Amino acid sequence: MKVENLSDLRLLLRVAETGTLTAAAKALGITPAAASAGLKRLEAQLGARLFERSTRALRATPQGQTLVDYAQRAIDLLEEGEAQLDADRTALVGTLRVAAPSDLTRGVLLPLLDAFLAEHPGLQLALSISDRPADVMRDEVDVAVRYGPLADSRLVARRLADARPLVCAAPAYLARHGVPTHPQDLARHNCLTFHRNGQRHRQWRFGQNGQWISVRVAGDRSADDAALARQWALAGAGITFKSSLDLRHDIASGALVPLLTDWQTEPYPLHALLPSGRFIPARVRALVDYLAGALG
Known part of the structure; x- marks a missing residue:
């Protein structure tokens, strides 16, 4: 692994959020010089330029934005793990990032999501609704609820309901x-x-x-x-x-x-799409199980 220091990843996220080393350093309680050194160290370890410098602000390069997206997921998972150690081990904590179609969300999913949150008060929901399919591998999404056949074999899918x-x-x-x-x-x-x-x-x-x-x-x-x-x-x-x-x-x-009820139409199943099968946070697994039980 090329990234050797978790604090450098936290610095990366703060710089991306604030756009300046000074503001990032203040938020992290370190000096601007230490922030500058940390960013240079991270770029050297990765062999990539992560930010474009200007007189006013820092802007993430394409490589930098990719690392920012994955770093945010990594930090979130670590914070969830720490929270699990401090909380009741049966409690679910953290943020659920869910993407789903607009009409299905408003008409079907919203009451289910509300009920799930009521059962698990340690959770927060970040909901994105759109009929344009989310890129689960690239976007900050824990689970995408989508209709139709699977288009990406890299994704892990759980069928939630058979529909036509x-x-x-x-x-x-x-x-x-x-x-x-x-x-x-x-x-x-x-x-x-x-x-x-x-x-x-x-x-x-x-x-x-x-x-x-x-x-x-x-x-x-x-x-x-x-x-x-x-x-x-x-x-x-x-x-x-x-x-x-x-x-x-x-x-x-x-x-x-x-x-035309005497005519068939083609299957249009509803799936929950996950970015990886190697590690699925407990909160995500619980939500998918809940939706499958409610819709199946």
């Missing part, structure tokens, strides 16, 4: 425009599309008796936030094609009506 997309519309829309009875009918309807994994999802697939067809749909509204497609559907603006998990409350209440 459903075609749905509000009763008001169907009263005005009629009920589609065959997937091809969707080409004549206003279909509300959104992005999956960064790409607009306009090819909807259906199967029956072992045969599959793909229908290219169109409509007057599209968004990179799937929650908007659901809200538009609830308002009677058109037909949406979303996960059964996202829509189950709307269907149960009658706000949305499932369509």
Whole structure:
């Protein structure tokens, strides 16, 4: 291991946070000269320039930012370990960094996360919601909750729920425009599309008796936030094609009506993605187990 001093990593994080050696030194209770020496020592050990110097501030280089990201994770894990020694060993402590899709979070995950935090008061939650997939290996994420097949074999995945997309519309829309009875009918309807994994999802697939067809749909509204497609559907603006998990409350209440129920759709499972299988903090493992039990 090239990094020999944990205090140098703490210095690295403070410099990245404050942008100056003077401010970092003050926060750590050391002299600016000691801070400068520590940063130079770290750069020499790694053989890389970690910060670009200017007269006003220090800015992390790409190599420096990579080390900052990993150093923060390392410090967090060490602090969690220290806290576990001082706390009841059955208690969970630390920060959970969770990334999840927007509509699933608002409609399904939020009450589950709130209940989990209530059971474990030593935890804090840092939640990032977006339909753009988080880079679990690069971003500061402990667990990412994502739909669909796995795209990165380096990740550790736990299936949380088996789901399939459903075609749905509000009763008001169907009263005005009629009920589609065959997937091809969707080409004549206003279909509300959104992005999956960064790409607009306009090819909807259906199967029956072992045969599959793909229908290219169109409509007057599209968004990179799937929650908007659901809200538009609830308002009677058109037909949406979303996960059964996202829509189950709307269907149960009658706000949305499932369509083409005699046709199959392709599996769209929900996974918890973890950056590494070598060490999974207890807090992360407990959360994943909790979500699997609640959603499975």
